[in-house]
Amino acid sequence: MEPTSTPKTGPEASDAVxxxxxxxxxxxxxxxxxxxxxxxxxxxxxxDADLRIGEPxxxxxxxxxxxxxxxxxNWTMRQFAGFGTxxxxxxxxxxxxxxxxxxxxxxxxxxxxxxxxxxxxxxxxEVGREGVAVDTIDDMEILxxxxxxxxxxxxxxxxxxxxxxxxxxVLVGEKQGVASEQLSxxxxxxxxxxxxxxxxxxxxxxPAMRLVTDMVEYCTDHMPRWHPISISxxxxxxxxxxxxxxxxxxLKDGFTYVERAxxxxxxxxxxxxxxxxxxxxxxxxxxxxxxxxxxRRIWARELKExxxxxxxxxxxxxxxxxxxxxxxxxxxxxxxxxxxxxEALAGVLGGTQSLHTNSFDEALALPTEEAVRxxxxxxxxxxxxxxxxxxxxxxxxxxxxxxxxxxMEAEAYAYFSRIDELGGMVEAVRQNYPQREIGEAAFDFxxxxxxxxxxxxxxxxxxxxxxxVPLLHIDPALETKQVERLTATRAKRNSAEVESALTALKDAxxxxxxxxxxxxxxxxxxxxxxxxxxAMQEIFGTYTETPVF
Amino acid sequence: MSAAxxxxxxxxxxxxxxxxxxxxxxxxxxxxxxxxxxxxxMEVIYTGLHQTPExxxxxxxxxxxxxxxxxxxxxxxxxxxxxxxxxxxxxxxxDVLVTVxxxxxxxxIGDLKALGVSGVFTPGSPTDDIVxxxxxxxxxxxx
Numbered sequence: 001m002e003p004t005s006t007p008k009t010g011p012e013a014s015d016a017v018x019x020x021x022x023x024x025x026x027x028x029x030x031x032x033x034x035x036x037x038x039x040x041x042x043x044x045x046x047x048d049a050d051l052r053i054g055e056p057x058x059x060x061x062x063x064x065x066x067x068x069x070x071x072x073x074n075w076t077m078r079q080f081a082g083f084g085t086x087x088x089x090x091x092x093x094x095x096x097x098x099x100x101x102x103x104x105x106x107x108x109x110x111x112x113x114x115x116x117x118x119x120x121x122x123x124x125x126e127v128g129r130e131g132v133a134v135d136t137i138d139d140m141e142i143l144x145x146x147x148x149x150x151x152x153x154x155x156x157x158x159x160x161x162x163x164x165x166x167x168x169x170v171l172v173g174e175k176q177g178v179a180s181e182q183l184s185x186x187x188x189x190x191x192x193x194x195x196x197x198x199x200x201x202x203x204x205x206x207p208a209m210r211l212v213t214d215m216v217e218y219c220t221d222h223m224p225r226w227h228p229i230s231i232s233x234x235x236x237x238x239x240x241x242x243x244x245x246x247x248x249x250x251l252k253d254g255f256t257y258v259e260r261a262x263x264x265x266x267x268x269x270x271x272x273x274x275x276x277x278x279x280x281x282x283x284x285x286x287x288x289x290x291x292x293x294x295x296r297r298i299w300a301r302e303l304k305e306x307x308x309x310x311x312x313x314x315x316x317x318x319x320x321x322x323x324x325x326x327x328x329x330x331x332x333x334x335x336x337x338x339x340x341x342x343e344a345l346a347g348v349l350g351g352t353q354s355l356h357t358n359s360f361d362e363a364l365a366l367p368t369e370e371a372v373r374x375x376x377x378x379x380x381x382x383x384x385x386x387x388x389x390x391x392x393x394x395x396x397x398x399x400x401x402x403x404x405x406x407x408m409e410a411e412a413y414a415y416f417s418r419i420d421e422l423g424g425m426v427e428a429v430r431q432n433y434p435q436r437e438i439g440e441a442a443f444d445f446x447x448x449x450x451x452x453x454x455x456x457x458x459x460x461x462x463x464x465x466x467x468x469v470p471l472l473h474i475d476p477a478l479e480t481k482q483v484e485r486l487t488a489t490r491a492k493r494n495s496a497e498v499e500s501a502l503t504a505l506k507d508a509x510x511x512x513x514x515x516x517x518x519x520x521x522x523x524x525x526x527x528x529x530x531x532x533x534x535a536m537q538e539i540f541g542t543y544t545e546t547p548v549f
Numbered sequence: 550m551s552a553a554x555x556x557x558x559x560x561x562x563x564x565x566x567x568x569x570x571x572x573x574x575x576x577x578x579x580x581x582x583x584x585x586x587x588x589x590x591m592e593v594i595y596t597g598l599h600q601t602p603e604x605x606x607x608x609x610x611x612x613x614x615x616x617x618x619x620x621x622x623x624x625x626x627x628x629x630x631x632x633x634x635x636x637x638x639x640x641x642x643x644d645v646l647v648t649v650x651x652x653x654x655x656x657x658i659g660d661l662k663a664l665g666v667s668g669v670f671t672p673g674s675p676t677d678d679i680v681x682x683x684x685x686x687x688x689x690x691x692x
Contacts, residue, residue, distance in 0.1 A: 110572035110623055114599070122601070125628025126572050199574025199598050240577050326577075330652070330672045363672050364654055365624070439580055446581050450675050459673040471654050474624065547597040549580040549587075 031284035031454070032242035033444075034407065040399035046406045052297065053402065056392035058312075060300040062293050062405065064351040065316040069392035070383075074102075076354035077379045078155060078320065082107030082132035083366050084478040085485070086143040089132040093147060095369060099376055103185075103354060104147070105155040107131035108165070113200040115161045117530030118482045127479040130366070131157075135486045135528045140168035141175065150178040154185035155230070155320070155354075160202035162189040163215050163516055164532050167523040170223075186227035186276060186320070189215060192253040192425060196434045198235040199545070202533050205426055207540035211515055213260045218516035220271045227276045229257055230320065236434070237280035238326045240442020243291045244408055246280060248415030249425075249434050251298055256425045258307050268307050272314035276353075281343040282324040288343070289395060290404035292319065292350030298409055321347035322356040328363040332458035333469050336360035341378050348382055349395055355379055365471040432548050439549060486528065493526040501525050502535045509539040562592040563687050566614045568605040569598045570633065573623035578650055578672075582618055585676040586683065602632040609637065609645060615687045616646040618679075626653055627660070634665050646686040650674070 028036045037044075046052065054060055057067030066072060079101055081092045093104055109131040111123035117135050118127045127133045134140055144154075149172065158165045166187050170180045191208040194201050201208065212229065219228035233241075233250035241249065254275065261271050277295065281288050299317040303309040323343035328336045337360045344357045357375040359367030367375070383389060395401045422428040429435075448454040455461050501522035508518045515536075522532055567583040569576055576598055587593045594612045596605060609617055621629060630649055637645065649661055650670040658669045668682050 110625075114572045116572070122572065125625040126623060129624035130573060194574075197574075199576060200572075238577070240581075364652060439584075442577050443581055443584055446585075446676060450677060456673070460675075468655055471656075545597055547576075547580075547595050549583045549593075549595055 030243070030287040030404075031282060032244060032287060032441075034244075034287070034404075040403050042399065044399050044403035046403075049397075049402070052406075053396060056396075059304070059315060061296040061316050063393035063396045065296065065318050065353070067392070069351060070348075070389035071392070074383050074389065075348065075352050075379075076103040076153065077101050077376060077383075078103040078105045078354045078356055079372060079376055080105040080107050080155075080157065080322065080356045081372070082109070083130075083472070084128040084132065084474055085482045086132055086134065086139045088128075088478070090143055090145055090147075092369075092372075093144075096372070096376065097147070097152070099373060100380060101376060103153045103155065105356060106143070106157065108156070108158050109133045110200070112165075112529065113158060113160070115202040115530060115533030117528050118479070118486050120530055125479070127482050129474060133479075133482045134165065134168065135482070135530065136489050136526050137168050137171050137523050138485065138489050138526065139482075140165075140172045144169075144172055144176075148178075149173045149176050150182050156185070156187045159188050159191050159194050159198070160200060160208060161529055161533055162187050163211055163519050164523065164529050166215065166228075167516070167520045170520065171523055180222050180226075181224060183223060184225040186230045187215075188232060188278070189229040190232045190253060190257075190278075192256060192429060193232050193235055193250070195429045195543075195545075196236055196249060196253075197239040197241075197438065201543045202537065203540040204543050205429060207509075207536075208543075209260060209426065212257060213264050214514045214516050216257070216261050216271055217264060217266060217514055219274065220266055224274075227274050228271075230276050230278045231257065232278040234278050234280045234322050236438065237282060237324065239438050240326075240445060241438045242441050243282065243284070243287045244411035245415065245434075245437055245441060247291050247295055247298075247408055248412040248419075249438075250277065250279070251295060251302075251412060252416055252419050252425045254299070255302060255306075258303070262307065268303070268309050269311045269314050272303060272307070272309055273311065273316075277317055277319035279319050279321055279347075279352075280324050281321045281347040281350075281352075283327045283339055283343060285342060285346050286401060286404055287408075288346040289350040290401055290408045292321075292347070292352070293393075293401070293405045294408035294412065295319070296351070297405070298412060318353045320354040320356070321350070321352040323347070323358045325358055325362060328358060328360070329456060329459050330363040331466060332464065333360050333364065335458055336363070337374060337378065340375060341382070344378055345382055345386075345388065348388060349393075351393060361469055361471060364469070366474065368470060368472045370470075432546065436548055489526055490528070497525040498522070498527050498531070501527050502531060505532060505535050506539055509536050562590060563616065563684060564592045564594070564612055564614045565616045565618060565683060566594045566596065566605070566609050566612055567618045567620065568596045568600060568608070568633075569620050570600050570602055570605055570629045571621060571623045571625050572599055573621075574598055575622040575651075576620070578622070579618075579620035581676065582620070582650065582679060585680055586618075589680045589684070591680075591683070602629060602636055605633055606636040606640060606642070610640060610642060614645055615690075616648065616683050618683070619647070619649045621649065621651040621653070624652070626651065627657060630661055630666065631664055644690060646683065646690060648679070648683065648686075650679070 233246040300315040359371035
């Protein structure tokens with residue numbers, strides 16, 4: 001493929017050409033297609049600036065959730081890791097901690113995400129491929145071997161079966177002598193965005209929502225340092241959403257969880273401080289920063305005014321950021337280091353509480369150790385060399401950033417209205433509304449790339465011949481090893497105990513009791529993830545998507 | 550018009566099954582390709598997510614497809630694609646153009662082609678190239 005046309009403006013362009021280009025403002029847009037003006041000034045800031053922008057650490061938290069931000073404490077450097085069996089992943093965890101990482105983040109493989117055991121027919125060829133395989137408490141114990149769960153905070157990316165994996169984690173903590181009250185970390189649990197974007201489900205929407213609320217209730221009672229839901233825009237964005245769609249759908253999902261917990265009779269100030277968010281950091285620098293700032297302002301306002309929160313902690317949105325996997329290119333993979341650095345910087349200037357930086361080889365395979373190290377070093381360079389951490393929200397008050405923040409907010413509210421007209425988020429998801437909006441945006445973006453309207457260096461411009469980079473190879477023998485461990489666990493356990501635990505779980509599912517307790521009981525006697533999911537599916541049923549394109 | 554040009558055995562629309570085997574939910578690419586193929590005038594059957602190789606091959610047969618586009622971003626391509634090819638052969642289906650898209654490392658591309666895959670498209674492939682590849686590949690087979 002040849003590089004496409006030459007730049008429309010540049011040093012060689014005549015003044016007339018440049019002026020014409022400036023006049024045609026529609027040519028200057030954000031990545032999401034939002035027009036950007038030739039200049040921004042005081043007129044572009046909406047409403048009472050003091051009220052809308054405020055101070056870091058104060059309502060409406062536009063400038064950040066904490067007064068001192070990174071002067072007080074750096075963000076948590078949390079690289080998402082998981083592949084092969086628990087032994088390989090445990091080794092990668094130790095490697096990351098040894099290199100200065102400050103929190104853990106677990107990627108589970110596809111069978112685990114979908115609730116299939118490693119020896120299920122549907123798991124063939126998928127065990128340990130895109131994350132680590134965990135079937136029983138035995139696996140979880142090895143996964144965190146040598147890692148003090150009372151000291152390290154752990155994030156787990158699991159949704160439909162989240163309650164089961166949380167139970168495994170709590171029991172491993174128990175074995176280490178760490179009470180559930182002392183465990184700190186996050187479990188994703190955000191099932192709405194699964195139906196919208198990531199598409200890893202086990203149950204229909206309503207029972208899945210019940211399970212989420214059961215977990216929120218359990219964590220409110222027993223795990224005060226735990227974040228029971230990480231309300232996630234990341235996957236929505238990766239599926240093709242614009243920045244504003246990511247913002248709107250994610251916050252609306254969040255409001256829906258808040259409504260369910262309030263309906264359950266839980267005081268909003270008892271659980272809202274433990275809700276956290278997970279956003280994408282894409283390549284359009286200012287648009288991303290504006291998105292994070294708008295998210296904090298909207299969440300604060302709605303929690304206070306709509307949901308009656310009284311504690312500032314309930315109104316204060318905190319979030320994890322991951323740089324955009326979808327912005328990585330398979331072509332000229334080293335360029336991805338630069339993209340990731342810029343995206344990470346947007347997350348930091350937007351005030352993130354924790355950060356994952358992608359590795360340069362991830363458009364091709366799971367990352368090698370070397371690639372992961374560069375990604376972690378990227379964060380360390382931003383944190384310790386650049387000086388951007390010296391003062392909170394250094395871009396606050398920028399005419400452009402504040403105007404863009406206001407626009408993001410307005411666009412999000414327009415989506416909220418449309419979703420309310422459809423009967424709320426659960427109903428909108430059932431009607432495929434967010435799925436359709438995201439599909440449209442993804443298709444439109446691909447058209448802009450194909451037409452050369454949006455440049456991707458190395459893909460539609462500055463194309464060169466490729467040299468291969470070394471890639472991580474996952475040994476297919478690991479699948480056999482995992483299946484053997486599972487077989488051994490099944491053989492050694494007391495099957496009568498397992499049967500009665502599964503019966504109790506089904507009874508609870510058919511009634512209204514909180515499912516976390518029977519799940520913990522079942523996990524304790526070495527019931528597998530797949531067995532628990534199947535038991536609940538007998539009562540709840542399964543989910544089949546009606547695909548739209 | 551149809552009389553003037555030597556059209557292949559039939560002038561019906563090209564029928565393509567866009568398939569998502571495996572357990573991952575990465576359907577952004579599959580849906581974009583499905584829509585681009587449809588917009589170019591082809592008849593597209595999108596299987597939806599989480600399909601087994603058996604389900605996919607059954608769809609190919611039932612829909613009398615000319616081509617199949619298998620989208621895989623889970624790393625399981627060396628398990629799932631050979632399985633689909635085996636099942637197609639076992640069912641006596643030898644006239645379907647098989648293409649694969651997704652995160653496929655270079656070293657696996659040759660292996661997939663040796664097994665009978667006609668085209669492999671990795672991230673960054675222009676949509677039009679894929680549409681053209683399928684159109685000309687299907688036409689070649691009909692001649």
